[in-house]
């Protein structure tokens with residue numbers, strides 16, 4: 504763009520650069536999904552197609568943004584984690600790109616999961632925030648916090664909707680019945696009143712979905728570690744352009760796995776060390 508007397512307005516732009524050497528998490532959340540889930544008659548407490556659509560949108564985001572190492576989702580809530588120099592770590596660029604890419608795919612893929620329920624305005628939208636974590640143990644705790652939340656919410660929702668759909672209660676009665684109950688009491692209500700063993704509920708409901716880049720199983724763990732995202736704690740470790748390109752291609756080539764498994768215990772992370780490097 505040619506210089507003009509108007510160009511000074513550009514200097515009013517503000518941009519936040521995210522702290523280097525930290526894990527960046529983008530957490531997105533559907534706007535008004537309580538209403539949206541009623542409008543499209545999502546199955547309660549969990550609509551499997553709606554969850555699979557969220558997973559498909561997250562997978563598409565990971566394909567378009569190879570720097571993202573993993574994602575975790577429950578309900579209308581998704582976190583995408585990466586530690587990289589994506590967009591020079593400009594916060595607004597990262598956040599808006601992830602949220603808008605996710606939203607586009609959610610809408611684009613909708614009909615694959617709800618062929619008989621065409622979307623109509625108001626269209627689904629998502630908000631998002633970026634959170635930074637300086638250590639892998641903070642990151643692990645964050646992931647654990649989300650999965651504990653998933654468990655607590657799912658046990659509550661499963662019991663609540665059993666009382667409403669099978670027990671004939673209205674929402675207020677079910678809420679009152681559950682007020683102050685601990686986990687074992689909710690399990691007991693499910694078992695004695697509805698012949699349901701909570702442990703037998705689907706893993707995708709109980710544990711949420713962890714989506715991650717999975718590298719060729721022929722490459723050793725050491726290789727994976729060595730070629731994991733750059734450690735830029737020192738200037739010396741800066742990657743050359745060709746190295747960066749090689750790295751990007753490796754991320755693009757990796758397959759993307761979806762599991763519904765425990766991410767609180769060490770095991771998941773110990774077997775996939777590249778996710779925390």
Ligand code: ATP
Pocket residue numbers: 532533534535536537538540545546547548549550551553554578579
């Ligand atoms: P906000 O705009 O503040 O996020 P919200 O209505 O989206 O409000 P959330 O706390 O984000 O509220 O909760 C999302 C709600 O969407 C859940 O409580 C649930 O009612 C509904 N929901 C989301 N996904 C599903 C699903 N797969 N199956 C059934 N219900 C779902």
Ligand code: ATP
Pocket residue numbers: none
């Ligand atoms: P970034 O991802 O950094 O935004 P960009 O390629 O989108 O990179 P912009 O500075 O945003 O770069 O410029 C958008 C470019 O898209 C324009 O330079 C132009 O080449 C092209 N473009 C956008 N809209 C139109 C249009 N309506 N007709 C023709 N070209 C367009």
Ligand code: MG
Pocket residue numbers: 532533
């Ligand atoms: Mg919200």
Ligand code: MG
Pocket residue numbers: 532533534535536537579
């Ligand atoms: Mg929401």
Ligand code: MG
Pocket residue numbers: 532533578579580
């Ligand atoms: Mg939510």
Ligand code: MG
Pocket residue numbers: none
């Ligand atoms: Mg542009």
Ligand code: MG
Pocket residue numbers: none
């Ligand atoms: Mg532009």
